[in-house]
Amino acid sequence: xxxxxxxxxxxxxxxxxxxxxxxxxxxxxxxxxxxxxxxxxxxxxxxxxxxxxxxxxxxxxxxxxxxxxxxxxxxxxxxxxxxxxxxxxxxxxxxxxxxxxxxxxxxxxxxxxxxxxxxxxxxxxxxxxxxxxxxxxxxxxxxxxxxxxxxxxxxxxxxxxxxxxxxxxxxxxxxxxxxxxxxxxxxxxxxxxxxxxxxxxxxxxxxxxxxxxxxxxxxxxxxxxxxxxxxxxxxxxxxxxxxxxxxxxxxxxxxxxxxxxxxxxxxxxxxxxxxxxxxxxxxxxxxxxxxxxxxxxxxxxxxxxxxxxxxxxxxxxxxxxxxxxxxxxxxxxxxxxxxxxxxxxxxxxxxxxxxxx
Numbered sequence: 001x002x003x004x005x006x007x008x009x010x011x012x013x014x015x016x017x018x019x020x021x022x023x024x025x026x027x028x029x030x031x032x033x034x035x036x037x038x039x040x041x042x043x044x045x046x047x048x049x050x051x052x053x054x055x056x057x058x059x060x061x062x063x064x065x066x067x068x069x070x071x072x073x074x075x076x077x078x079x080x081x082x083x084x085x086x087x088x089x090x091x092x093x094x095x096x097x098x099x100x101x102x103x104x105x106x107x108x109x110x111x112x113x114x115x116x117x118x119x120x121x122x123x124x125x126x127x128x129x130x131x132x133x134x135x136x137x138x139x140x141x142x143x144x145x146x147x148x149x150x151x152x153x154x155x156x157x158x159x160x161x162x163x164x165x166x167x168x169x170x171x172x173x174x175x176x177x178x179x180x181x182x183x184x185x186x187x188x189x190x191x192x193x194x195x196x197x198x199x200x201x202x203x204x205x206x207x208x209x210x211x212x213x214x215x216x217x218x219x220x221x222x223x224x225x226x227x228x229x230x231x232x233x234x235x236x237x238x239x240x241x242x243x244x245x246x247x248x249x250x251x252x253x254x255x256x257x258x259x260x261x262x263x264x265x266x267x268x269x270x271x272x273x274x275x276x277x278x279x280x281x282x283x284x285x286x287x288x289x290x291x292x293x294x295x296x297x298x299x300x301x302x303x304x305x306x307x308x309x310x311x312x313x314x315x316x317x318x319x320x321x322x323x324x325x326x327x328x329x330x331x332x333x334x335x336x337x338x339x340x341x342x343x344x345x346x347x348x349x350x351x352x353x354x355x356x357x
Contacts, residue, residue: 001060003032003350007068008075010050012042013246015152015270016070016091019130021049022153023066026343030350039075059084064354067124069093069117070267072109076116080123085357087350088124089150092134092267092289093117098188102221117141126353128346130268133289148349151293152268153342159250159277167251176237177208177317180256180280182249182271183263185216185223185240192229193262193285193304199233200310205317209237210260213252216242253278258313261285262304269293273337276330281323283312297333298326 005024011017020036027034036050053075059065063084069076070091079086093114099107118141127147129135135147171178179198183189191212198210216223223240230238241252259275261284272293275282282298284290291300299312316323335341 001032001062001064001354003027003034003064003066004037004056004059005034005066005068006037006053006056006075008038008071008073009040010036010038010042010045012044015268016068017042018155019089019091019152020068022155023346026153026346027350030347039073056082061085064350069120070113072112072114072116076113076120079120085353086124087126087128087353088120089128089130090117090134090138090267091130091152092137092265094186094188094265098186098265102187102219102225106218125357128349131289131292133292134267150345150349151337151342152270153339153346154270154273154337156277156339158246159253159274161250162247163251163254164245164248165251167248168255171209171211171252171255175207177205177257178211178255179208179258179260179313180211180213180252181260181262182213182252182274183269184214185212185219185226187219187222188265189263190285190304191226191262193306194260195226195229195233195235195238196306197260197262197304197309197313198238199235200306201313202235202237204310204314209239210235211239211241211252211256213241213244213249216240253280256280258283258317260309260313261290262309263287263290266290266293272298273334276334276337279327279331281316281326282330283309283316295333295336297330 005020024034024036037053037056038050039053041050059082061084065082065084066087068089094110096107096111121142124145126145127138128150129147130152132149135149138147181194259280259282264287266288268289284298284300285304286300286302294300
């Protein structure tokens with residue numbers, strides 16, 4: 001019996017790719033023969049990390065396929081050709097409406113992805129959703145198979161690596177409040193609403209800067225609109241890093257005073273957990289899976305009015321006792337995502353599925 005993970009693209013450094021690779025190590029430790037197969041494999045990954053999906057042969061009815069679903073692909077419509085037991089890990093798919101004004105190809109891809117999810121509703125034996133929000137999405141699309149919630153497996157040892165010194169020297173100890181948001185530049189993440197709140201906060205504290213850490217590749221139209229927006233508002237202290245190295249990302253977390261998230265669609269949002277790890281207090285708008293991931297930590301807002309958000313930012317940055325309290329609660333929440341806990345949860349779910357299917 002084999003336990004095989006398959007997905008559309010195994011990328012270097014993204015949440016789905018990291019989860020897939022981390023689970024491979026766990027499955028191996030459980031004693032199963034396992035491999036990863038993908039339609040696209042990032043060339044930066046070590047050789048034999050994964051194999052092309054076309055080389056997946058000789059599937060037995062006793063085998064288990066774990067399908068990571070996060071985008072549009074023909075693979076969803078071919079999955080039932082594999083005559084074995086099937087698990088889907090649902091990472092969620094961004095609604096196409098967010099992309100239509102900026103990138104029609106991305107809008108079409110996400111629409112195709114949702115079609116694939118709906119197609120698989122009676123062809124999957126078991127689902128693992130990475131948040132309760134994702135589980136609700138599956139149920140709304142007609143899934144009747146068993147669904148459990150299993151957060152993304154995060155290898156926290158990676159975050160203990162040495163951060164980039166240049167970034168730390170550039171943005172530390174100059175008296176400025178560093179506000180960050182980490183994540184790709186994308187319309188569902190509503191970076192414009194972060195900018196709106198920062199514009200109001202800047203009136204309260206001129207010695208503050210906003211840093212967006214993440215690539216804008218594929219969303220150049222949206223990125224250009226954000227640049228023009230900051231120009232119209234007369235904001236000089238808004239920085240877009242673009243795609244950067246991992247040690248630089250670590251450095252931005254190190255120099256951050258506040259993590260501000262106004263995203264309107266997240267299936268999990270790993271950067272929230274990363275902010276917890278680095279003791280960066282979080283303010284976030286309560287949408288999609290944001291509340292699931294925070295789990296009572298951070299400051300969760302039911303209103304994204306920029307003036308209101310800026311006042312919350314000011315309160316958090318000026319009240320040291322509140323800041324310490326928020327960080328302490330985030331540390332407690334972080335314990336729920338510890339590697340061993342999520343690993344044990346996955347092992348339990350996989351064992352139960354294999355034994356009872």
